[in-house]
Amino acid sequence: MRRRRTLTGALAAVGASLVALALIPGVPSAIADEDTARIVSKTAFDGRERLKVWSPSMGREITVDVQHPAGDTKRPTLYMLDGAEAHDEESGWYAMTDLQKLAAGEKLNVVTPVGDPHSYYTDWRTVDPGVGKKYMYETFLTGELPPLIDEEFDGNGRNAIAGASMGGVAALTLATRRPELYSGVAGYSDCANVSSPRNQLLTRWDVSRGGGNATNMWGPPGDPEWRAHDPYVNAEKLRGKTIYMSSGNGIPGRYNNLLSDPIDETVQGMIGEFGSWTCTGQMSNRLAQLEIPYTTNLRSSGTHKWGYWKDELQVSWPILMRSVGLR
Secondary structure, eight states: OHHHHHHHHHHHHHHHHHHHHHTSTTSOTTTSOTTSOEEEEEEEETTEEEEEEEETTTTEEEEEEEEOOSSOOOEEEEEEEOOTTOOSSSOHHHHSSSHHHHHHTSSOEEEEEOOOTTOTTSBOSSOBTTTTBOOBHHHIIIIIHHHHHHHHTTEEEEEEEEEETHHHHHHHHHHHHSGGGOSEEEEESOOOOTTSHHHHHHHHHHHHHTTOOTHHHHOSTTOHHHHHTOTTTTGGGGTTSEEEEEEOOSOOOTTOOTTTSOHHHHHHHHHHHHHHHHHHHHHHHHHHHTTOOOEEEEOSSOOSSHHHHHHHHHHHHHHHHHHTTOO
């Protein structure tokens, strides 16, 4: 009898310890409910809050930075997505542009996911062996994350989304796939018509640069999922939104130094931006055919480079703010 009481007491102590651990922020998610999206930790980071957010769909913690105003007044949220070279340290929108300064003067939350380059911020079909993970960013950005942001940072449910290059494709794609979630969208130097044979090839090449295989993303060439994720094909779903698109034409401009910039970087930037310029013109024509209002800035110079996206953010900022009711 004495042994049974001792064992019972030990089990009770272990159970109590597990419950206590589960209540401590930052404790490994295996102890808590792995099917529930939640903010695991929140720390100050260079004028922002750095969150670790548990994503049930991806089975791991995702780093997200949030810039927000003081107070508890309800405010809209702007989601900003990186290009294909997304870094693990912080979003390029903070490292390379004036986003922090622009947002500081607004009653606005700004949300930037950090890392996971070449993911296209979409739901992949399966784990990619070359990447070692399964991306489920559409589920995360449109389903798991927004309720957490609205609750923790007093969001009012009104959102806009914007991105450059890969992030621009993703912003337009998410706005067509979840049109009820966004009132405004901006794409800088992107190529929306991803399902065309040429652009499927280019997208597959871009994904391969990050070690992935786009067949694990939207299937083999010609698979219906490519059209399902094509903003050009699904442009009608952008009706009623504030839309901004821009691109240079690939000719080196004010942010290019032909004497000091690496030649391969310049040439690749020229080719990439010319492709974006062509795609942006095509997307503009598509919207015009559908009689959907939009704003496009096709510049007379500029390559695929952050300096130009910094300028475009400045130009488009009042438009984005108007889309969420701040102008």
